[in-house]
Amino acid sequence: MSQSNNASVQSQEQLKINLGKELGFGASFVCEAVGHIHSRGLWIGDDPLSFSVPLLLLQLSLISIFTRSIYIFLKPFGQPSIVSQILGGVILGPSVLGYNLNFAEKVFPSKGRTTLETLSVFGFILFLFLIGVKTDPTVVLRSGKRSLAIGISAFCIPYALAALIRLVICNRLALNENTCMVLALVVKLQSLTAFPVIATFLAELKILNSEIGRLASSSSMICDLCFWVTMTLTYAADIAIAKSLKTSIGSFFSVVLHFSIIVFGIRPAALWLVRHTPEGKPVKEIYTFVVLIALMGCVFLGEVVGIDALISSFLVGLAIPDGPPLGAALVERLDCFVSVLLTPIFFTLCGLKTNVFTIQKWRNVGIIQLVVCVGFFGKLIGTMLPPLFCRMPFRDVLSLGLIMNSRGIVELILLNDWRTDNVLNDECFAIMIISVVVVTGVISPLVKSLYDPSRRFLAYKRRTIQHHPRNQELRILACIHSQENVQTIITLLDASNPSKEDPIALFVLHLIKLAGRASSLLIAHVERDKPSQNPTQSERIFNAFKKFEHENQGQVAVHCYKGISPRTTMHNDVCSLALEHRISFIIMPFHRQCINGKMVESFHVYRHLNKNVLDQAPCSVGILVDRGNPRNSPFWLAEASFYRVCVLFLGGADDREALAYAQRMLKHPRVLVSLLHFKSSKLGTEAIEIVGGTARSKMLDAEILGKYRFNAQLNERAAYTEEEVADRKDVLAVIESMDNAYDLVMVGKRHGDSQLMTDLSKWNEDRELGLVGEVIAARDSKLGASVLVVQQQTRVWGLRDPEVNKTEMYRNIIQNQELQYAK
Known part of the structure; x- marks a missing residue:
């Protein structure tokens, strides 16, 4: 050899x-x-960097190390990943390390950079294909008037203002033709708000399924469509003017043929693949292979007829149905490889091409940045005007305007294309790259500080079961993860005494993880005209609740919703629906469920979801722990037996809410309610405090207990028992003695600080269900009953403490003001 x-x-x-x-x-x-392409090694006399494989490996290693290190450093300042990736390229490029010619020639020589650029373009073909797969083009048709107005004005106003200032500058300053052409490109770029950029930005900020997130997604799609329609018409006009009639006609029919293959060939084939993939089953490997072959073939055909490979890949992605099964499978199999390895290469190459030393004329910097600033404020104005007219809060409107000004991958693609076509010189390219980095770097922390999705979940009145008016519809929101949650929740609702005098409006929300989609979705379920022989999981869940509605006709009204969003921000859907429909009580399934008699830990994301709902809900919340009780059947009411409910009452707002819910259940003729009231076994100075709390809280406890005891004397299905305890062991003994005597145990989540509560906290470090709730729902507990841990509404506008009576608070304020005036 x-x-x-x-x-x-x-x-x-x-x-x-x-x-x-x-x-x-x-x-x-x-x-x-x-x-x-392989080096034989230094000992043989080969220079490893003269061969493509070791050179490529070194380049990828340096790119990963620099971009990741910068991202870790900038993450605390709220910077998105694109900023760190571009800055990593700038450091490796001629502006810093590449300023040393030896480093540049050895590590990033011309032959090595060609390989890297080819790899990055291939990565971007896959990236835009995945963006197309995640995009639902029907969103444009479903966009409301507000999104339509924002999208159009966010395109037209910055375009008009930036074009006007460019015209004034070119005429007044007598700029040369090349500079005016560059400014024309800047005007186009400032009018663009790319949907892929906005979707990525919202996902990084974790506000994809917030009110502003959904509005920004739909508006950016409208704005993006306006931009590309304008660009397409301009390109067609240039072809018609510059080329012959034969060339124009040939180009037109080639484009039509390309679109026809995608629309009438790939789209029906993709729908066929979806129909032949059973729900819940993985997509066959051959299906994925066929889709990728179709992608490569269409991209090649597009290059042959003059359509850019990136545009072709995006159009093919649009033809693939978003979401499960096919879209989600493609995203799952390609996303990590593309987003982690290939996409950062492109951003880094943008930085490598940026040479700050080419910026020699500060006059050009000022002129370009003036047009950029005018376009920025024009888009800010264009975005803010429609929602301000609709009376949205100013902070939310300003946040939306900043989000619509975000810059990212699409803008970088355009800048690179213009640089490759020699429309942008190195100086103007460097100025625009720096502008993209600065704008994106400033917008991200500003939006984080301005917009808090949970702020809108602050209710203006009490929405609890305890304060719910009599003979009015009780609105309950039941959240479902899977069919395993349905039976226990229906049993709980059946025991909640739906009647014509006290009806229940039930809102069912099926929570689905966002997969294979770029935008979240929260929509009402629309039934099919004809029942399907193969219903989806959502349809099976909703059908069970519709059957429950039919069995309780005139007493229960069921409204079904589907929420598709990332797990980390799924609580926004829950709280938004609760606020919009004035819900009084939310039922959330616990993340541990009983399977074959054993408590099994579910996903950690469910724990995170429950915690956020408890923190931000605009009403009361109940966490339902399903322990696999065989009595949890939707048909138990037809049996000659009673549903046994036990309430543990220690004291506090949450225990009062649990007792109020139990009192509603007590109206049902086949429900038995037992109240266990924990009291100190010692009297006088030796008496221990069960739970801490204010004097008003203890007065409210005594009031609701007095009403229940009075009703218990008149109702043989109500029982009241005082359990005297002296320490933690006594409390645990009472809970263990319940054994299987009940079907449902209810308890409040929060209890005021006391020595007894401190001792209980040593028994279990988990606080998700509260100190007492964790004891009852423990994995090793022999209690066979389901458990409902209740938290009363914690957030009411104008009240720091929800236990305070609003009328009394205002009366005290007025009295204090009168005393001040009297003095």
């Missing part, structure tokens, strides 16, 4: 000498060994 390599090198040297003699001038030529 060594002899053959030496012979190959000698032949190349001879070829170089012969070429030099034949051409007759002192030009230098670089010849490479064809097929030799």
Whole structure:
């Protein structure tokens, strides 16, 4: 092998000498060994960086190390990943490390950069394909008037203002033709708000399914459509003017043929693949293979007829149905490889091409930045005017305007294309890249500080079961993860005494993880005209609740919703629906469920979801722990037996809410309610405090207990028992003694600080269900009953403490003001 390599090198040297003699001038030529991509090692005398494989590996390693290190450093300042990736390229490029010519020639030589750019373009083909797969084009048709107005004004106003200032500058300052052409491109860029950029930005800020997130997604899609329609018409007009009629007609029909193949070929085939993939089953490998072959074929055909590969890949992605099963499978299999390895290469290459030392004319910097600023404020105004007219809060409107000004991947693609076509020189390219980094870097922390999705969940009145008016509809929101949650929740609702005098409006929300989609969704379920033989999981869940509604006709009204969002922000859907429909009580399934008699831990994300709902809900919340009780059947009411409910009452607002719910259940003729009231076993100075609390809280406890005891004397299905306890062991003994005597145990989540509560906290470190709730729902507990841990509404506008009576608070304020005036 060594002899053959030496012979190959000698032949190349001879070829170089012969070429030099034949051409007759002192030009230098670089010849490479064809097929030799691996280094034999330093000991053999090879330079590893002269071979493509080790050079590529070194480049990828440096890119990953620098971009990740910068991201870790900038993350506390709220910077998105695109900023760190571009800055990593700038550091590796001619502005910093690449300023050393030896480093630039060794690590990023021309031959090595070509390989890197080819890899980045291939990565971007896959990236835009995935963006297309995640995008639901029907959102444009479903967009409301507000989104339509925002999208159009966010395109037109910055375009008009930036174009006007460009016209004034070009005429007043007598700029040359090249500079005016650059400014025209800047005007176009400032009018753009790309949907892929906005979707990525919202996902990083974790506000994709917030009110502003949904509005920004739909508005950016409208604005993006306006931009590309304008660009397409401009391009078609340029072709018609610059080329012959034959070329224009050929180009037009080639584009039509390309679109026809995607719309009438790939789209029906993708729908066929979806229909032949059973729900819950993985997509076959052959289906994924066929889709990727179709992608490569269409991209190649697009390049043949003159359509950019990136545009072709995005259009093919749009033809693939978003979400499960096919869209989600493609995203799951390709997303990590593309977003972690390939996409950062492109951003880094943008930084590598940026040379700050090419910026020589500060006049050009000022002119370009003036147009950028005018476009920025024009988009801010264009975005803010429609929602302000609709009386949205100013902070939310300002946040929306900043989000719509975000810059990212699409803008960088355009800048690179214009640089490749020599429309942008190195100086203008560097100025625009710096502008993208600065704008994106400033917007991200500003939006984080301005917009808090949970702020809108602050209710203006009490929405609890305890304060719910009599003979009025009780609104309950039941959240469902899977079919396993349905039976226990229906049993609880059946025991809640729905009647014509006290009806229940039930809102069912099926929470679905966002997969294979770029935008979240919260929509009302629309039933099919004809029942399907293969219903989806959502349809099976909703059908069970519709059956429950039919069995309680005139007493229960069921409204079904589907929420598709990331797990980390799923609580926004729950709280938004609760606020919009004035819900009084939310039922959330616990993340541990009973399977085959054992408590099994579910996903950690469910714990995170429950915690956020408890913190931000605009009403009372109940966490339902399903312990696999065989009595939890939707048909138990037809049996000659009673549903046994036990309420543990220690004291506090949450215990009062649990007792109020139990009192509603007591109206049902087949429900038994037992109240266990914990009291100190000692009297006088030796008496222990069960729970801490204010004097008003204890007065409210006594009031609701007095009413229940009075009703218990008149109702044989109500029982009241005082349990005297002295320490933690006594409390645990009472809970263990319940054994299987009940079907449902209810308790409040929060209890005031006391020595007893401190002792209980040592028994279990978990606080998700409260101190007492965790004891009852413990994995090793022998209690067979389901458990409902209740938290009363914690957030009411104008009240720091929800236990305070609003009327009394205002009366005290008025009295204090009168005393001040009297003095």
